Amino acid sequence: MIRLLTIAAAAVLLPSNAWAELCPGNPHALGTERTLTVDARTMPRIGHKEFAGSLPLRDKELVLTFDDGPWPGTTPKVLDALKHECVKAAFFLIGRSAAEYPALARREVAEGHTVGHHTHSHALLNRLPIAAAEAQIDRGIEEDELALYGRRSREPSTPFFRFPGFASTPALLDQLRSRNIVVFGADVWASDWNPMTPDQELQLILARIERVNHGIVLFHDTKAQTARMLPAFLRALKKGGYHIVQAVPSAPRIAVSQKR
Ligand SMILES: [Zn+2]
Numbered sequence: 001m002i003r004l005l006t007i008a009a010a011a012v013l014l015p016s017n018a019w020a021e022l023c024p025g026n027p028h029a030l031g032t033e034r035t036l037t038v039d040a041r042t043m044p045r046i047g048h049k050e051f052a053g054s055l056p057l058r059d060k061e062l063v064l065t066f067d068d069g070p071w072p073g074t075t076p077k078v079l080d081a082l083k084h085e086c087v088k089a090a091f092f093l094i095g096r097s098a099a100e101y102p103a104l105a106r107r108e109v110a111e112g113h114t115v116g117h118h119t120h121s122h123a124l125l126n127r128l129p130i131a132a133a134e135a136q137i138d139r140g141i142e143e144d145e146l147a148l149y150g151r152r153s154r155e156p157s158t159p160f161f162r163f164p165g166f167a168s169t170p171a172l173l174d175q176l177r178s179r180n181i182v183v184f185g186a187d188v189w190a191s192d193w194n195p196m197t198p199d200q201e202l203q204l205i206l207a208r209i210e211r212v213n214h215g216i217v218l219f220h221d222t223k224a225q226t227a228r229m230l231p232a233f234l235r236a237l238k239k240g241g242y243h244i245v246q247a248v249p250s251a252p253r254i255a256v257s258q259k260r
Contacts, residue, residue: 035245038250061244067222092118120143125167192220
């Protein structure tokens with residue numbers, strides 16, 4: 001028990017200059033504190049905005065997520081900002097955009113981010129017949145898998161999904177659970193679908209994060225104001241004593257399927 005506590009304490013008390021070695025070119029980087037394994041068998045639905053529970057995060061720990069990309073006008077700036085701070089995030093892709101911009105989708109994987117799924121064309125699935133909703137989910141996964149890994153499959157390598165507009169239904173939630181796909185909600189968002197300046201967005205999201213203390217943060221990497229405020233946002237998190245956690249799947253399924 002004491003040994004376990006010592007290991008846990010060591011993980012928390014990583015010296016602040018450790019990132020200097022881990023993040024070349026930026027001795028003041030925010031960095032990524034740790035990864036957190038997320039498995040549908042124990043955490044099928046996460047995020048207090050929509051669901052009862054969320055990730056088991058500690059004080060001032062944040063998971064950064066970006067929806068609706070990849071988009072050439074803004075996603076590269078988001079990736080640049082994350083790379084500069086050695087921050088790993090999660091991206092939820094639109095399948096048809098991944099099909100159109102596969103190199104950009106692959107850059108997200110190559111730079112170590114978690115890449116999940118967000119349907120084929122961002123349809124609000126609670127407004128569709130269930131067969132059409134399922135087709136939106138499956139087509140999106142297939143387009144993402146093909147863009148990211150060159151394999152045509154409806155079995156997601158990273159079994160993470162987010163409903164467009166959080167428009168879930170009980171039947172679709174049950175179906176995703178039976179497929180062991182984690183449904184990501186959010187604990188706090190920047191409301192970046194509303195027009196505002198980068199500075200307004202920065203102040204808004206920092207105030208909201210201070211209120212929730214820890215959780216899953218939702219942005220859109222398709223929004224210019226988000227891409228523009230991100231460098232200042234990451235610096236502000238560092239100054240405010242926040243820590244970044246990367247949500248990762250329990251086991252990369254692509255490795256399993258290749259072994260067969
Ligand atoms: Zn979306």
